[in-house]
Amino acid sequence: xxxxxxxxxxxxxxxxxxxxxxxxxxxxxxxxxxxxxxxxxxxxxxxxxxxxxxxxxxxxxxxxxxxxxxxxxxxxxxxxxxxxxxxxxxxxxxxxxxxxxxxxxxxxxxxxxxxx
Amino acid sequence: xxxxxxxxxxxxxxxxxxxxxxxxxxxxxxxxxxxxxxxxxxxxxxxxxxxxxxxxxxxxxxxxxxxxxxxxxxxxxxxxxxxxxxxxxxxxxxxxxxxxxxxxxxxxxxxxxxxx
Numbered sequence: 554x555x556x557x558x559x560x561x562x563x564x565x566x567x568x569x570x571x572x573x574x575x576x577x578x579x580x581x582x583x584x585x586x587x588x589x590x591x592x593x594x595x596x597x598x599x600x601x602x603x604x605x606x607x608x609x610x611x612x613x614x615x616x617x618x619x620x621x622x623x624x625x626x627x628x629x630x631x632x633x634x635x636x637x638x639x640x641x642x643x644x645x646x647x648x649x650x651x652x653x654x655x656x657x658x659x660x661x662x663x664x665x666x667x668x669x
Numbered sequence: 670x671x672x673x674x675x676x677x678x679x680x681x682x683x684x685x686x687x688x689x690x691x692x693x694x695x696x697x698x699x700x701x702x703x704x705x706x707x708x709x710x711x712x713x714x715x716x717x718x719x720x721x722x723x724x725x726x727x728x729x730x731x732x733x734x735x736x737x738x739x740x741x742x743x744x745x746x747x748x749x750x751x752x753x754x755x756x757x758x759x760x761x762x763x764x765x766x767x768x769x770x771x772x773x774x775x776x777x778x779x780x781x782x783x784x785x
């Protein structure tokens with residue numbers, strides 16, 4: 554299995570809703586990432602988990618809450634989002650956080666989030 | 670700090686003609702460089718990577734890139750464009766500095782259009 558699987562593919566939520574994005578990989582990668590991508594822009598790093606511990610938080614607002622229950626799963630919990638949070642949310646993994654320098658990342662197909 | 674500059678925001682070619690997407694990098698370390706492709710509403714797919722082995726790197730779908738240290742360039746080429754090559758392309762360097770370590774640093778992207 555050489556894929557990163559993200560669910561759901563599309564999500565529409567109101568500003569008072571609570572929802573979660575899910576990411577799963579079975580490649581034995583020990584680093585997992587959340588990215589946010591706006592239209593016509595490169596992805597922006599949000600969070601890095603290395604060996605199931607939060608390693609990097611790129612000053613992301615607390616309405617985004619990541620969770621790494623085990624080495625294969627990564628969740629992003631969403632609460633009280635704003636319309637400007639509408640974007641494509643990408644999950645990625647790599648063999649190790651430092652190993653991204655040699656191997657790059659494997660990206661999922663993303664969740665298209667719309668906040669209304 | 671490390672960075673990449675994609676010299677063209679949009680490139681348009683005719684089907685069957687060569688493709689050239691230009692990328693210059695800045696790095697005080699020996700860089701690891703990548704090209705990713707993103708089709709509309711999809712995740713990012715790794716096309717190829719350079720990690721200080723052969724300077725001419727062959728990737729998937731007939732793409733290749735040449736690392737030129739003297740020119741700090743890593744241009745992406747393909748001899749003959751196909752309609753399915755129409756997508757957004759990102760040149761990426763892997764961060765090695767204290768603040769950028771383990772992170773992927775993206776260029777702004779080049780949109781490739783292929784005319785029939």
